[in-house]
Amino acid sequence: MAPALVWLAALMVVPCALVLALAFFRRGIYGGIDYTFTLENFGLVFDPLYAGIFLKSARIAGTATLIAVVIGYGAAYAIAAAPRRWQPVFLFFAVLPFWSNYLIRTYAWIVLLNREGLITQLLRWFGYTGEPPSMLYTEGAVIAGLVYNYLPFVILACYAPLSRLNSELAEASRDLGASAATTFRRVILPLTVPGIAAGAVFVFVLSIGNFVTPALLGGGRFQMIGNLVYDQFLTANDWPFGAALAMALIAIMLLVLMAQAMAANRASGQTAETRDGANG
Amino acid sequence: MSEPRTLLAIDHVSKNFGRVTAVDGISLDIRENEFFALLGPSGCGKTTLLRMLAGFETPSDGRILLDGKDIARTPPNKRPVNLMFQSYALFPHMSVRANVSYGLEMERLPAKEIRSRVDAILATTELVPFADRKPEQLSGGQKQRVALARALVKRPRLLLLDEPLGALDKKLRGAMQLELKRLQHEVGITFVIVTHDQEESLVMADRMAVLKDGKLLQCDTPHAVYEHPADRFVADFIGVMNFITGKASPDGVVAANGTRIAGKVPAALTPGASAVASVRPERIRLFPETLTANRTTGTVEVLAYHGLDLQLHIRTPLSPKPFLVRITADAADRRPVESGDQVELGWDAADVRIFAE
Numbered sequence: 001m002a003p004a005l006v007w008l009a010a011l012m013v014v015p016c017a018l019v020l021a022l023a024f025f026r027r028g029i030y031g032g033i034d035y036t037f038t039l040e041n042f043g044l045v046f047d048p049l050y051a052g053i054f055l056k057s058a059r060i061a062g063t064a065t066l067i068a069v070v071i072g073y074g075a076a077y078a079i080a081a082a083p084r085r086w087q088p089v090f091l092f093f094a095v096l097p098f099w100s101n102y103l104i105r106t107y108a109w110i111v112l113l114n115r116e117g118l119i120t121q122l123l124r125w126f127g128y129t130g131e132p133p134s135m136l137y138t139e140g141a142v143i144a145g146l147v148y149n150y151l152p153f154v155i156l157a158c159y160a161p162l163s164r165l166n167s168e169l170a171e172a173s174r175d176l177g178a179s180a181a182t183t184f185r186r187v188i189l190p191l192t193v194p195g196i197a198a199g200a201v202f203v204f205v206l207s208i209g210n211f212v213t214p215a216l217l218g219g220g221r222f223q224m225i226g227n228l229v230y231d232q233f234l235t236a237n238d239w240p241f242g243a244a245l246a247m248a249l250i251a252i253m254l255l256v257l258m259a260q261a262m263a264a265n266r267a268s269g270q271t272a273e274t275r276d277g278a279n280g
Numbered sequence: 281m282s283e284p285r286t287l288l289a290i291d292h293v294s295k296n297f298g299r300v301t302a303v304d305g306i307s308l309d310i311r312e313n314e315f316f317a318l319l320g321p322s323g324c325g326k327t328t329l330l331r332m333l334a335g336f337e338t339p340s341d342g343r344i345l346l347d348g349k350d351i352a353r354t355p356p357n358k359r360p361v362n363l364m365f366q367s368y369a370l371f372p373h374m375s376v377r378a379n380v381s382y383g384l385e386m387e388r389l390p391a392k393e394i395r396s397r398v399d400a401i402l403a404t405t406e407l408v409p410f411a412d413r414k415p416e417q418l419s420g421g422q423k424q425r426v427a428l429a430r431a432l433v434k435r436p437r438l439l440l441l442d443e444p445l446g447a448l449d450k451k452l453r454g455a456m457q458l459e460l461k462r463l464q465h466e467v468g469i470t471f472v473i474v475t476h477d478q479e480e481s482l483v484m485a486d487r488m489a490v491l492k493d494g495k496l497l498q499c500d501t502p503h504a505v506y507e508h509p510a511d512r513f514v515a516d517f518i519g520v521m522n523f524i525t526g527k528a529s530p531d532g533v534v535a536a537n538g539t540r541i542a543g544k545v546p547a548a549l550t551p552g553a554s555a556v557a558s559v560r561p562e563r564i565r566l567f568p569e570t571l572t573a574n575r576t577t578g579t580v581e582v583l584a585y586h587g588l589d590l591q592l593h594i595r596t597p598l599s600p601k602p603f604l605v606r607i608t609a610d611a612a613d614r615r616p617v618e619s620g621d622q623v624e625l626g627w628d629a630a631d632v633r634i635f636a637e
Contacts, residue, residue, distance in 0.1 A: 166367060166369060168365050168367050168369040169369050169371060169372075171336055171356070171363075171365070171369065172363075172365055172369035172370075172371075173371075173382070174335075174336075174355070174356045174357050175334060175335075175356050175357070175362055175363045175431075176357075176362070176382055176383035176386055176430065176431075176434065177357045177383055177386030177387055177434070178357055178382075178386050179357060182386070186382075187371055190373050191372065191373055
């Protein structure tokens with residue numbers, strides 16, 4: 001216990017506290033920090049300009065999460081339904097891209113989506129002669145990059161409960177008169193929700209704070225909060241405001257994680273409650 | 281009594297998995313309201329046959345007629361047949377009540393009717409106090425009753441039970457055997473049970489089918505299967521049997537040591553062919569007072585007390601394995617035996633069954 005607390009304090013609490021403290025000071029005239037207390041930085045976070053970027057980030061991260069969950073769950077379902085001895089092979093290939101560098105994986109999308117990139121060339125090969133479609137430096141490109149990068153998390157998170165699911169449960173549902181679709185909705189899906197939730201939280205939290213993907217695939221404009229924070233620290237030299245933005249981001253992530261923990265707790269708490277009631 | 285009506289006709293049904301034949305041309309009829317057992321060692325095809333009745337496998341060949349209609353290709357959710365799974369397969373995220381209601385909700389019955397039917401079956405299976413519990417909070421026996429209630433509430437034409445008592449301990453199993461039989465009587469539904477436990481099928485079934493390597497060896501009442509096994513495998517598989525190998529003669533079997541064992545020889549067995557004579561442990565008498573056709577002497581090797589009876593291992597010159605003999609506690613009181621005693625054994629020719637070896 002004690003060593004864990006020391007590590008947690010040294011690596012998490014102290015750095016976060018330092019960033020938090022930074023957010024309460026003013027920016028110096030020539031950059032740097034003017035150590036006078038202020039709440040201005042937090043007020044600025046709620047400025048429509050920046051609040052809008054928060055909302056946009058949440059929308060992009062939410063869309064990426066939704067797409068990643070649908071694709072990832074489908075892939076995990078297919079892998080779990082494959083013959084046992086093939087499952088590790090399929091999982092290996094699903095996770096393979098993860099072992100390459102994040103930057104390289106993101107650059108690969110530039111090659112794909114470029115004006116004369118692979119997709120355009122493919123279209124040309126099929127006889128398309130018009131203007132190349134503009135795909136790179138769009139919100140769609142950012143979402144595609146995020147989905148691609150975090151998909152393995154979702155596949156792994158969903159595969160775990162799907163592979164542990166007793167196949168006789170689905171058979172029992174069919175035997176009792178349920179169609180395949182009803183069986184999925186009432187038996188398979190509810191029993192694998194914890195995996196979906198874990199995968200979704202992962203994708204959302206990593207996406208909303210992401211700055212590499214929007215910087216590379218979204219063009220030079222501010223796409224998401226991550227880029228804004230990056231810019232405050234490294235370009236605008238406004239560390240206090242950057243710190244306030246970072247704190248707001250951490251607050252959002254904590255809220256999402258807390259919501260997930262509470263939902264999970266309530267699910268297990270319910271059973272504990274009935275158990276106590278039954279024994280009492 | 282009226283002629284029993286055939287509910288389900290299995291007509292030359294086969295099932296191949298690749299090059300493996302799991303079920304090989306089985307034909308048998310299951311009658312309305314009977315308790316039918318499919319018995320056999322593991323790998324005999326009984327579970328595959330059951331899964332074809334439930335609709336989870338499609339026969340490679342043959343027909344399955346329910347009330348005269350071929351259901352071999354009907355999906356599981358469209359047949360009036362329910363299966364109680366060996367693992368029970370209770371939905372872990374649903375309460376006992378929700379598990380039992382599930383099948384009726386699929387029939388889109390009015391909520392009121394669902395409620396009253398579920399209440400009734402929970403009462404029958406003594407599950408009312410557990411209605412709001414989740415499966416993980418139930419004991420093995422309670423889970424088994426939920427699985428049963430969940431299938432029975434659908435009022436199927438046919439209820440299939442896959443090793444229903446396999447997960448229970450021995451004492452509970454004995455109680456549940458009688459309980460299942462009582463319930464079957466009460467609900468008036470045809471039960472088909474799959475088991476590898478011969479004792480279980482003897483106790484519960486009205487009729488039973490013995491399977492081996494995908495083939496049907498015998499289908500009859502437990503009494504007939506026990507007393508008149510179709511072949512040596514069935515004789516050995518059902519209950520305990522003493523075997524004496526030798527050569528067939530016109531009126532019995534000549535054992536390896538030359539002793540003549542009298543018994544009825546099946547017509548198919550030509551004199552001189554390898555044959556085996558067999559007799560049940562409870563048919564052998566110690567110190568026979570009346571003249572029996574078959575006699576021998578032996579030495580008591582092991583003596584096991586079972587309360588109701590005494591089981592003796594007796595070494596005789598007739599077979600390399602010792603004979604198993606069961607005598608009642610009563611008989612043992614009248615004439616006590618101890619291990620090491622020389623005893624005389626005898627049995628009637630009518631109690632001898634002779635098979636091709």
